[in-house]
Amino acid sequence: xxxxxxxxxxxxxxxxxxxxxxxxxxxxxxxxxxxxxxxxxxxxxxxxxxxxxxxxxxxxxxxxxxxxxxxxxxxxxxxxxxxxxxxxxxxxxxxxxxxxxxxxxxxxxxxxxxxxxxxxxxxxxxxxxxxxxxxxxxxxxxxxxxxxxxxxxxxxxxxxxxxxxxxxxxxxxxxxxxxxxxxxxxxxxxxxxxxxxxxxxxxxxxxxxxxxxxxxxxxxxxxxxxxxxxxxxxxxxxxxxxxxxxxxxxxxxxxxxxxxxxxxxxxxxxxxxxxxxxxxxxxxxxxxxxxxxxxxxxxxxxxxxxxxxxxxxxxxxxxxxxxxxxxxxxxxxxxxxxxxxxxxxxxxxxxxxxxxxxxxxxxxxxxxxxxxxxxxxxxxxxxxxxxxxxxxxxxxxxxxxxxxxxxxxxxxxxxxxxxxxxxxxxxx
Amino acid sequence: xxxxxxxxxxxxxxxxxxxxxxxxxxxxxxxxxxxxxxxxxxxxxxxxxxxxxxxxxxxxxxxxxxxxxxxxxxxxxxxxxxxxxxxxxxxxxxxxxxxxxxxxxxxxxxxxxxxxxxxxxxxxxxxxxxxxxxxxxxxxxxxxxxxxxxxxxxxxxxxxxxxxxxxxxxxxxxxxxxxxxxxxxxxxxxxxxxxxxxxxxxxxxxxxxxxxxxxxxxxxxxxxxxxxxxxxxxxxxxxxxxxxxxxxxx
Ligand SMILES: Nc1ncnc2c1ncn2[C@@H]1O[C@H](COP(=O)(O)OP(=O)(O)O)[C@@H](O)[C@H]1O
Ligand SMILES: [Mg+2]
Numbered sequence: 231x232x233x234x235x236x237x238x239x240x241x242x243x244x245x246x247x248x249x250x251x252x253x254x255x256x257x258x259x260x261x262x263x264x265x266x267x268x269x270x271x272x273x274x275x276x277x278x279x280x281x282x283x284x285x286x287x288x289x290x291x292x293x294x295x296x297x298x299x300x301x302x303x304x305x306x307x308x309x310x311x312x313x314x315x316x317x318x319x320x321x322x323x324x325x326x327x328x329x330x331x332x333x334x335x336x337x338x339x340x341x342x343x344x345x346x347x348x349x350x351x352x353x354x355x356x357x358x359x360x361x362x363x364x365x366x367x368x369x370x371x372x373x374x375x376x377x378x379x380x381x382x383x384x385x386x387x388x389x390x391x392x393x394x395x396x397x398x399x400x401x402x403x404x405x406x407x408x409x410x411x412x413x414x415x416x417x418x419x420x421x422x423x424x425x426x427x428x429x430x431x432x433x434x435x436x437x438x439x440x441x442x443x444x445x446x447x448x449x450x451x452x453x454x455x456x457x458x459x460x461x462x463x464x465x466x467x468x469x470x471x472x473x474x475x476x477x478x479x480x481x482x483x484x485x486x487x488x489x490x491x492x493x494x495x496x497x498x499x500x501x502x503x504x505x506x507x508x509x510x511x512x513x514x515x516x517x518x519x520x521x522x523x524x525x526x527x528x529x530x531x532x533x534x535x536x537x538x539x540x541x542x543x544x545x546x547x548x549x550x551x552x553x554x555x556x557x558x559x560x561x562x563x564x565x566x567x568x569x570x571x572x573x574x575x576x577x578x579x580x581x582x583x584x585x586x587x588x589x590x591x592x593x594x595x596x597x598x599x600x601x602x603x604x605x606x607x608x609x610x611x612x613x614x615x616x617x618x619x620x621x622x623x624x625x626x627x628x629x630x631x632x633x634x635x636x637x638x639x640x641x642x643x644x645x646x647x648x649x650x651x652x653x654x655x656x657x658x
Numbered sequence: 659x660x661x662x663x664x665x666x667x668x669x670x671x672x673x674x675x676x677x678x679x680x681x682x683x684x685x686x687x688x689x690x691x692x693x694x695x696x697x698x699x700x701x702x703x704x705x706x707x708x709x710x711x712x713x714x715x716x717x718x719x720x721x722x723x724x725x726x727x728x729x730x731x732x733x734x735x736x737x738x739x740x741x742x743x744x745x746x747x748x749x750x751x752x753x754x755x756x757x758x759x760x761x762x763x764x765x766x767x768x769x770x771x772x773x774x775x776x777x778x779x780x781x782x783x784x785x786x787x788x789x790x791x792x793x794x795x796x797x798x799x800x801x802x803x804x805x806x807x808x809x810x811x812x813x814x815x816x817x818x819x820x821x822x823x824x825x826x827x828x829x830x831x832x833x834x835x836x837x838x839x840x841x842x843x844x845x846x847x848x849x850x851x852x853x854x855x856x857x858x859x860x861x862x863x864x865x866x867x868x869x870x871x872x873x874x875x876x877x878x879x880x881x882x883x884x885x886x887x888x889x890x891x892x893x894x895x896x897x898x899x900x901x902x903x904x905x906x907x908x
Contacts, residue, residue, distance in 0.1 A: 581765075602746075602748070604746050605748045605751075605800075607730065608745070608746055609705075609748070609751070609756060610729075610731045610734070611730055611731075611742075612708070612735055613731055613760040613761070613767075613820065614759060614763055615731050615733035615763060616731065618759060618763065619731075622756060622759070623748070623751065625750075626749065626799075642684065
């Protein structure tokens with residue numbers, strides 16, 4: 231009797247139907263990612279890292295890489311009078327971009343950076359491709375993105391603004407960004423992800439970040455694509471000694487949004503701040519996956535994620551902190567809190583600590599619940615309507631994260647969207 | 659001002675108020691005393707509109723309105739105020755901002771214009787002085803990190819801001835040292851007028867040295883079993899509640 235062996239059938243990941251544009255990264259990176267994609271499946275909920283996020287909706291579609299056009303970006307401008315680069319469907323649109331580039335920095339399309347030695351040195355250096363569908367897809371197909379290089383000792387007084395707008399149906403954007411902050415530099419970057427007349431489109435963005443010695447970088451990120459669009463974002467960050475990296479992720483819309491933050495802290499005396507908030511309704515699904523990997527001693531990381539989930543929406547939080555064997559004297563704090571506003575909304579929250587050093591201070595916590603009804607009653611007993619009382623409570627809950635954003639214009643922009651979407655009135 | 663007739667209320671199927679009667683007229687101060695668990699806070703909660711309680715019998719008339727028919731916020735807008743026995747902390751909600759919103763919703767309910775920012779600030783300054791509440795505390799998150807005494811003072815500050823017709827003070831004196839007690843009592847006295855009324859729920863006679871009641875009631879096992887004047891409070895202080903029990907079983 232001969233045995234029938236069922237070899238695993240690998241269905242090649244073929245998300246892209248049509249692509250007339252060549253990926254612009256090196257042949258080496260492209261060849262590698264191409265061969266990975268040849269032998270890989272889309273992750274399923276059996277894949278640990280995707281346990282709570284079904285990709286069926288993305289997997290069942292085919293997307294097209296196409297340049298698009300957007301007529302008016304005024305409603306997407308988060309902050310005025312700063313150097314602004316606008317990308318549409320993952321391609322730089324110079325006509326829509328504006329402002330004067332501050333001195334000492336490069337902020338340009340990666341297409342113009344291919345011969346830049348800093349660019350070639352860093353691009354793809356830390357990004358894991360093996361078993362990573364979306365990273366590989368991006369690396370193979372990416373046709374554009376931004377390269378930001380903050381020169382040593384350069385201190386930017388105004389932020390740089392990078393806007394990405396998705397348009398048309400079944401479009402895929404493989405935006406690829408590289409940010410390098412040289413020694414003793416300081417910069418703030420605002421990223422906005424929007425859509426205009428886009429349906430069932432997909433942003434698959436990878437941002438690689440290098441924060442060199444004593445450099446300080448803050449990223450404020452607003453995700454506000456429409457409720458039929460998919461968004462997978464990976465930030466691969468490396469921090470050298472005495473550096474600070476802060477990222478504030480505000481997710482306001484999107485059908486499926488997955489944020490991977492991979493922070494490798496390789497130098498001593500670093501500070502890492504990860505703040506995030508997600509305000510969901512309808513059938514939205516938002517999944518924040520963060521990893522802070524403390525490889526060096528005397529560092530601190532703070533993570534605060536808070537979400538409000540309404541209707542049938544789902545939020546996933548998976549935050550991992552590693553403290554490696556020699557990384558003594560680490561203070562790592564992680565907290566995730568969720569408010570469920572409906573019986574049909576779901577939260578899956580999993581904070582994790584993996585500690586191999588002995589002299590560390592770490593804490594993590596996760597709470598999911600309804601609004602404090604005692605507090606609602608207290609406020610109503612003072613004459614506030616139930617609706618106002620609830621709004622006030624939600625506002626207070628979310629503001630805990632939003633107050634971490636220092637840029638007032640960014641905050642005002644977010645408050646405005648929250649007002650439109652939820653009728654909440656938040657203020658500073 | 660308020661007429662409570664034969665009020666019965668239960669929670670989780672357990673009857674707590676068992677036919678309570680009480681009438682309070684404008685300008686009066688009533689004290690309600692009684693042993694732990696008698697139902698004093700339950701009465702306050704039921705009047706404020708806490709939804710966990712089931713009213714099985716009885717009526718409450720509040721200035722011609724059926725109080726039990728009103729939502730919690732509408733009771734407040736009609737002029738009812740409850741100073742909570744255990745004021746809760748509400749992190750992130752600014753005391754001042756919420757009071758301003760509350761005041762404006764009350765004004766809107768009464769067909770009045772919203773208060774201007776300037777007038778509001780003047781009001782805050784004036785009213786926080788009444789209970790000697792640090793204006794800095796007044797603008798922090800509701801009760802967050804407040805000491806026990808500060809929480810109670812904040813309750814009376816809010817009362818002063820909202821200027822209610824009927825204030826129910828639920829053990830506002832508990833946990834206060836003698837100085838704080840005097841400040842809180844003074845605040846309540848300053849707010850007294852011929853048009854408003856106060857129900858003071860307390861365990862201790864000492865508060866009644868400062869807030870002089872027109873009537874003292876004993877609430878026992880869900881009912882008012884005895885009513886007297888301020889001397890009754892002294893009696894209770896001296897003799898406890900056992901003699902009432904005995905009197906009742908006669
Ligand atoms: N939420 C509740 N569930 C069940 N029983 C309660 C609840 N709240 C109060 N009680 C009971 O009701 C009775 C009266 O309580 P309370 O009104 O707080 O008394 P007082 O304020 O006079 O000390 C007590 O026996 C108490 O155990
Ligand atoms: Mg009580």
